[in-house]
Amino acid sequence: MGMILLFVVLAIIVFAVLFVVGVFNSLVGLKNQVKNAWSQIDVQLKRRHDLIPNLVETAKGYMQHERGTLENITKARSDAMGAKSVGDKAKAESSLSGAMGKFFLVVENYPDLKANQNFLAVQEELTSTENKIAFARQNYNDQVLFFNNKIQMVPSNIIAGMFNFKSQEFFEVEGQEKAVPKVKF
């Protein structure tokens, strides 16, 4: 009788340990996914900073009357590169996006620049980088959602509490991403 009880207790302990190990590992995996997604955003932001001098250099010769626009971009870039905290970074990057948007609107008035091969190549790279930033952010938020769900749901929330896993922040950009009204066809 005593033997059976001992076995049952042992089995429960082994099962509990295995369960904790399994949940802990999956939490670590999810957290690393979040970290990885964040570094993806960082890579793309850096790529954008690297591309901007090329763009300004190419456009300078054509846009004599738009010095202000070009200077705004250069300033926004150096601000973004200097930003330290996550909040500052998000703000500086979105003002850089704004400056770039203005620049591409102005470009419409310069057909010579728009036909320049170098400019087209830089523009394609920048468009793609902007997209990559947006997709990387979307992916980061997806990963954060998975992670936060996991550490708030029963039973994994117990293990998350034991090992002090904290919910992660979403990367939101205010004012820029609102649903576009859909046109019916």
Add this chain to the structure above:
Amino acid sequence: MWELIRANKRKSIILFFCMGICLLLLGYLIGAAFYPKSGGIIGISVAAGLWFIMSLVSYFSGDSIILTMSGAREVTPEIHPQLFNIVEEMKIAANLPAMPRVYIIDDPAPNAFATGTKPNKCAIAVTAGLLSRLNRDELQGVVAHELSHIINRDVLFVTFAGVLLGSIVLISQVFLRSMWYSSGSSKRYRSSGKSGGQAQLIIWAVAIVFAILAPIFAQLLYFALSRKREYLADASGARLTRYPEGLASALEKISRTHLNLASANKATAPMYIINPIKKLGAIGLSDMTSTHPPTSERIRILRSISQGVNYSNYQKAFSAIKGGISPIIPASGIKDSKVIPIRKASVEPNQEHNKKKDAREIGDLIRAVNKFAFLVCACGLKIKIPPDFNKPRINCPRCRRDIEVPLGELAAIAAVGAVIPEDTKQKQANLEPLTYKRKGAGWESVTCSCGRLRQISPKFLGSRIICNDCGRKINIVN
């Protein structure tokens, strides 16, 4: 995402089970028909062996077989930066662990497919016709649809289900044909069993009926699931790009052409974005036996998505158009209620597409894929040098200028794209101005040292002209 894959897996396993039973039963019946005593077991083991070997082959080298069969050539980012960028964008959006390899197929029919049984080792191929027709957003939609096939594990499904289907078709065809051509010998088997003659005859009849029906049944199963997966890939694609209109208008443009893809066949058809084998005029029976849902319906569903692009919105749009009979998205996917707003269209740098210019660009692209090197002559002409070119010098076809061909570096030049040859570059850098003394007051011809003739009108008053070809200044002295 993960729930979707799991739900897909469950359905696929049921399908594999049905098709596997079909195959083994076929093997048993055929074996039993030939050798009543132990033939059933032999038939089953032959069928299972065939299935096993074909599965192994297609799992380990299926992607390279398909890429080779379709004539796809791998490209580098230098050859088509935009395509590479788009694939990378979608790789980030889909959270793939590695960058897919990118291939281009030299075919005017617009189409694309993805292959690779694992997300960390996959490839995507697009045709030259697709690149020439679609703009950036549309190309992105197509790439997203194709990568969705990989993350939803559709490629894995197509690989294994295709092999099963192939085994069933192969065995039943061999059996039926052997019946047809050797009816004499089969009669011998039939009459040999005296005691069980009656039973043997019944087994024969059942085997024949089954051999005729099994491939049809298996095909219908396969195609039904493949159609469903197309819708699912559309939904995932729209979710990845957050721009359903891109995929919709790409599908519209692709379906407007009636070119068949030369390298596609019925087995590989489910992998393409749109059925590569179009049967004109055979619309009536196409619905049950087609691998893809009707494109017009796919477009209408994509266009009626409103308020965000998550799965439940796609399902709503789908039910609104199809009448809501069977759900396309597994129930667990519908829980995905996160609001994903539709984004704006991206700005296209150059909207005006010139047909001739497009054709030239595609030609250059295909030559670049085929490792041609480009030398830019001083007159602006791009001279295409094939990889096996072996003459040290070449005359420019337009201006007859003599150009040195850097034979040892052709491969390196092909890797980076176009290069201006060293001697032309020097010529351009220090072009010494010529001087021409006018003879009288009539029309006169001036020959530049590059060989280009220029006419000077009697009314010409300037002191200098510039050669149209090489840009050399020619001073005119009266």
